[in-house]
Amino acid sequence: MTSAAHRGPEAGGPQRGAVEVSPFVPEPRTYTVEAGDTLWDIAERFYGDGDGSRYHEIAAASGIDNPDLVDVGQVLTV
Known part of the structure; x- marks a missing residue:
């Protein structure tokens, strides 16, 4: 009997060379x-x-409800 660790990807085992990105x-x-x-x-x-x-x-991104109103010194996320 073959253990799960030795089964290939077609049998639900780990894939060789697979890298999670x-x-x-x-x-x-x-x-x-x-x-x-x-x-x-x-x-x-x-x-x-x-x-x-x-x-x-x-x-x-900056939480601005009215884009026509920005203040000098206001920090924006861009």
Whole structure:
């Protein structure tokens, strides 16, 4: 009789060479709002390509209910 430790993957045993890989999760970056900043401008600065439309991602990550209201000194997660 063959033990479970010696069975191949087709028999429900361990797979040879199988490596468990955890998904990559980047460290969150922060930005401190300066006078004259808007979320749109900040999104363009961090995400590039004139894609200020991604401002809602910064608002959501930073817990901002009204993206039109950001304060100087406010720390955002981008």
